[in-house]
Structure formats: structure tokens, C-alpha cells
Amino acid sequence: MTPRSEIFEVLAKVCADPMGYARAWKTRTGRRVIGSFPMNFPSEMAHAAGALPLIIQEAEDPITAGHGLLFPFYCGFTRSAVDQAAKGDLAVLDAIMFGDHCVQLLGAADAVRVALPDTRVIFFQLISSMCDPWTLGRSKESFEKLRFELEDFIGEPVRDDAMRASIALFNRGRQAMRELYRMRVEGRVALTAREMQYVVKSSMVMDRAEHLELVEALVASASENLPQPEKRAVRLHLSGHFCQAPKPELLDMIEGCGAIVVGDDLYHGYRYISTDVGEEGNPMDSLARWYLDRNTGVPCPTRVQNDVDWDAFLLDAMRKESAEGMIVLMAKFCEPHMYYYPEVKEAFEKAGMPHLLIETEHESMALEHMRTRVESFLELIKRRRGVARANTPEGEVA
Amino acid sequence: MKKHVMGIDFGSTTAKAVIVDMRGRIIAWSVSHMGAVSDAAVHEAVADVLTQASLKQEDMGRCVSTGYGRRMLDIADKNFTEITCHARGAVAMVPEARLVIDIGGQDSKTIAVDANGLVAQFAMNDRCAAGTGKFLEVLARAMEIELEEMGDIAMKAQEELKISSMCATFAETEVISLRAEGHSKENVLGAVHQSIATRTLGLVNRVGKKGPAVMTGGVARNKAAVHYIEKVLGIPLILPETPQIAGALGAALIGLDDYKAELAESGQTIEEDYEVDAQMAFDKACVTGCKGDPAEAEKNAPAVTGKLKSMMSNLQKHF
């Protein structure tokens, strides 16, 4: 069995250089690489078409060439995606597909089109109102249109049985990753937040069969020599960050302050793996259903869901994880998050659940300053353990 | 049993050390000024506070550090952030305080606290030096005056001017152009302090004006900063006698909690009240609470037991 350290070495390498992985895969297989923007593209479809589906990641590099195409008040992810396009880093992608989920993403897609005039950029409109009687029908229409465009691009039909096989493979991948999550909550596996991110983020890039093998090996090796978590460590839930992965140094810092991350709803975390696609029946129906189900599984503020609240979901998830506090990671200029955050804040204050808001930026991170805030937050939680709760509501400690 | 605990605040511009006894009373305190990377000041403050108290480092039951350099001190058993320590120290100094405004060398923070000195909510200046002691330092340099003089000069401002930039570097440019336009030092400095006050108001609103406000940190000794902050807040600020040692005191008190918990866990009786009283009575040949009239003091003295009782009954009254 591959040792755990070697598995993480592979996953970390993919996360650090997704396009490098894609170039090597393309050379190795001679097949297409289809890029997509987060968060709603059904990668199963591109996989069924024989391509490597790759979700475009925010890069580490400072934005330079991209400044000429997108204003600095766009979120870090969109600016980085455009910057990578402008620098030629996305050249390995044969096509880019995306469904709209916010205004900034739409702007970024236009800028990518300008930067990559020879790359096919396929746009698909997704219904954002999730509770209407016509939502399911409309989402199916969008996915069918997407399939049509994809078939047009590859010049052949994407067969239903290939779709079903891809769906099954992706489901197995999600299930294996969810098993790791479960084991972490139950204390059966010691995984840092950085390692968990490596697992999920790499699955957005790698050949899925190859990735599944590594994750299943991780699950199998999990219970060996489990170090006991520090008794006084604060159990934390991480929330937010939709399109980009939080910087690993930030995750290290949070855990280094004396916390263990026991759950999250990050896109580069549980949000991405929360929901499986039905394996029976018409795959297009199943994908349309999946689009709806994943938003009730882990609600997203980019969608309008009247019957499930994100804040109620978070409080419930934290109860199940026995989390004592939540850190909200908000990417600067992420409008959907900014709009929804006040509701989360209010609900958490009402529930007496401590939470800390950290705004993150692509360019800079005042890590020492953040550390003081995180440590204070953890001290607040630790010192309140056992102290009869005063009437003063705890809450946002921005 | 060791009978003292030390708190050290290793800040960006000053180092503070406090020793408290088992009742949490300040026995000695010291403040030393330092360079950005020097830890000489912290050793100086520690040495000074030990000398004042006629104690040695080994006499400390606990030593807790706070401040930017909190992790750099080998003598500290534990460290806590400035936010946790200022909250605890400020409420110890001013028990009715429910809002702590702390403006230190490199950061400013507002903390909503409960009656136990526990943090309910907090907000900090993010990223830059806006609204901190550093901001004042940069502008003092730009105006070629001593930092300590700034407050007094600003209090003489006659005219309201505006500095809109929060960034110390941009504010420096504004200050220079205001001076070039012929505005007096007093008026420009008034505007500098007004700018700190506006920034502080923003931080206060993030945690809420939840009750009496106490100001701690070095900038609390700057009259103009206090004046302008009170003006924007519309409430008076309570100023402890020694606002700059609130963090170190808080660290010491948190250390004391920890030390007492450890003693209790190991089954040791904490007889601090009796012991301290006995020592006081013995030292002064007097009774608890005596203010020159032991007969009167004895009537109101708390019930005494054991060792203390026998000791007191043998004492020679002093008149």
C-alpha cells in the first residue's frame, strides 16, 4: 500500500500546479482537457466525453497581465483566472465551460474570451431560483444544452452509458472523500485542514480513477497509529470561500493556534463532495436533480433557496460535529457572500454560537495580525468553557 | 506554596511587567520603552518589577505573557493575546467597564466584556496602522515634534480641519500639505487626533456601545486622543490610573486563575486570605482593615480562623 506521506505528496503537487498536471496528463493520454469554472459544472459530462475535466483554480502568482482585463474590485478567483488566461497558463485547456452563478464570474468569462480568442468558451445559463415548480425542468434544459454544445465541440455524441459510468466513478470518489470527513469528525483519522484541502482540491483536477485509488488507500490506512488530539483543542467549523481554496498557510495558522477543524462547508471541502448523482434512469434527469439536491444538502448563497437557510444548515452541521465555534472565511469582494453574511451573523448571535469573520485577499495576508484574532477567538471559547453563560450574547468577533 | 504571579506585556513599543499576590492585588509594576526588535526592555521591566517586590523569578507561581512578543519569552508558562488580557485587566481596574478601548503601539482594539472580564466580542484595526500609536508616531515625526508633546499641543486647536486618509503614509502627506497651506501645528494636530477618534468610533460600533467605557493602552495617556474619542462617542471614558499596564495585569490575573486551579486540583488549600491578612497584621502589628483605629477596625474585621486568630489575639495593639 502506498504510504500516507507519499499520497499527500502526490496530491499536494497537483494542488500546487494544476495546469502542470493537465499538461502531463495530456501528453500521456493524447486526450482533451476541458476546463470549467466553479461551482456548478457537471464534470461527469466532460469525463463521459473522454476528456479530463479540470476546475480552474486560483493561482498563487500575483496578478499582473490580468490587470489590463479585469478591475481590481473583482474577487481574487476571477482576477486570478483572467490573469492565468492572459499569461497563457490556460493554453492547455481545449475548451472552457461555465454556468453563471454570479455577476463577477460572467465578467471574468468575457475577459477570458478576450484573452483566449482561439479557445472554445461554452456558457450555460443556470436557473438560480431553486424552489419554483419549473426549476427542475429548467435545470434539465440547461444541462441538455450544455451536452449539445459539448457534443458539437468534440464532434461526436456523448453516450448515456458513458455518462452513467462517469457518474458512478464520480460518486465513488465523493463517497470516499465523505468517508474521510466522517472519520475525521469521529476522531478515527487525524487529518489537518491542509490535508483535507489537498484531498478535495486535487479531485477537481486529477484523473478521477487515479484520484479515487489514492483516496481509498487513505481511507484504508486511516486508523493506524492515530495520535490523540490535544484535549483542550477547540473544535472549529470553517465556512465560506466559494470559488477559491483558502490559502493552506491560513489553515495551518488556524490549527496552529490550538484548533482542530472538524467540519466545513467550503467549496474546496464538503460543499464540493456533499451530494451524489442518481445512478438509475436518464443521466440528464439525474444531473438536473443533483443540481437541486446539492443546494439543499449544503446551501449556497449564490442560489435562491427559500426552504433551506444557510445559517440553519451551519448551526445544525456544527451541532452534529460538536463544533464549538465557526470561522467564516470571506473572499474580498465576493458579493454573494457579503450579501448573505449578515443573516449568518444574526443567526449565530441569536444562537449564542461564537464565530469570527476573516476577510481574505488574493494578494496579501497579514498572517500575524490574523493570528492574534484567531488566538483571541479560541481563548474566548476556551475561557467560556465551564463558565456559566452570561446574558451577553457572544457572536461576531470581526 | 508560591504566593505571587507575574504578567508580562511584550508590546511593540514598550514592555510592561506586573506582579500580583494571591488576591490579585498589584504588588509592583514596571514599564520599559524598547526598540522594535529588542527584548532588552522586557528583561529590564521584569528585573525592575522583581526588585521592587523584593522577589525572584522562582517565587512566581505562574508567569503569563501577552503582546506581540508573547511567544518569545522563555520565562512565560503560558501566553494569551492582548485582547483576552486587556479585557481581564481593564475590568479588574474598572469593574463597571463593559467596553474596553485599547490603543497600543501597533494596533487598536475595542472589546465588549462581561463582569468577569471575559471577552464577549472584539474588533481590531485591520491590516494597517490607522488609528494606532504608530500612526501618531509617524505624524509626530512629520511635524518635527516629540510624541509626548502631541496631545498637549492638539488640545490648543481652534479650528476644525480634516485628515481623510486612514493610512499613516498618506496622512503624512496630508499633514505636510496642511502645514504648507499655513495651518497651525495645533489645528493640524487636532485633526490628527480627530482622525484617530473617527477610526475608534468605527471599531466601537463593530462591537456595540454596551456600557461604561474604559480606555487602556499607552494612547490613553494622551489628553487629546481621550478628548476627541469622548467627543465622537458621546460618552465619557473612564481612565485607570495606569492604563498602560492593563494587558500585563490581565495576563497576571489569568495566570493567577490558572495557578489557583492547579493548586486546587492538587488538593492544596489556598489560604491566601488568611495568610495575607496574618502577614499584614504581623508586619504592621495591626488588625485587618485598620486605618489607625484598631478597636474600630476589629469590629468590622471579617471572621478570622485558625492561625490568624491566635496570632491576632497575641498582638500588641499599637496605642
Ligand code: SF4
Ligand atoms: S461567488 Fe464569490 S468567489 Fe465566486 S466568482 Fe462570484 S464573487 Fe468570486
